[in-house]
Amino acid sequence: xxxxxxxxxxxxxxxxxxxxxxxxxxxxxxxxxxxxxxxxxxxxxxxxxxxxxxxxxxxxxxxxxxxxxxxxxxxxxxxxxxxxxxxxxxxxxxxxxxxxxxxxxxxxxxxxxxxxxxxxxxxxxxxxxxxxxxxxxxxxxxxxxxxxxxxxxxxxxxxxxxxxx
Ligand code: SME
Numbered sequence: 001x002x003x004x005x006x007x008x009x010x011x012x013x014x015x016x017x018x019x020x021x022x023x024x025x026x027x028x029x030x031x032x033x034x035x036x037x038x039x040x041x042x043x044x045x046x047x048x049x050x051x052x053x054x055x056x057x058x059x060x061x062x063x064x065x066x067x068x069x070x071x072x073x074x075x076x077x078x079x080x081x082x083x084x085x086x087x088x089x090x091x092x093x094x095x096x097x098x099x100x101x102x103x104x105x106x107x108x109x110x111x112x113x114x115x116x117x118x119x120x121x122x123x124x125x126x127x128x129x130x131x132x133x134x135x136x137x138x139x140x141x142x143x144x145x146x147x148x149x150x151x152x153x154x155x156x157x158x159x160x161x162x163x164x165x
Pocket of ligand 1: 053074075078082083084085086105106107110133135
């Protein structure tokens with residue numbers, strides 16, 4: 001059984017480094033996308049402080065559809081270009097939103113969400129897998145260290161995805 005390790009990291013950077021190591025171990029040798037996405041969501045949600053949602057929106061060829069996540073039930077379908085998730089998917093650039101209420105077109109799934117980070121997930125062949133979305137009930141929860149840390153975690157996740165192909 002996989003057990004989440006907690007409490008050793010002193011800085012955000014160390015926390016992400018530790019999390020990256022745990023993600024590597026958790027995903028190693030497992031080819032199932034949904035299993036890996038579900039466990040990845042649980043690992044991040046239960047390891048990082050001050051989050052109210054962490055999960056995947058997967059691209060079905062037309063729009064984003066909610067995938068494995070931790071948190072309250074969420075909006076199911078998001079068009080490319082809509083909200084923070086749709087913007088990350090369309091631009092293929094990580095979105096770090098310090099106050100979701102000031103983001104034009106933000107989709108409020110959980111009224112508790114105040115800030116958000118969304119990382120686009122692109123496969124080795126250049127096609128879009130979806131996005132990784134994390135929400136916080138605090139304003140300005142995510143900074144450049146979170147951007148780097150989340151992108152590194154998503155790189156680990158995408159390496160596991162690309163190995164199945
Ligand atoms: N707030 C997101 C929608 C997804 S939920 O946060 C889970 C957005 O604007 O894309």
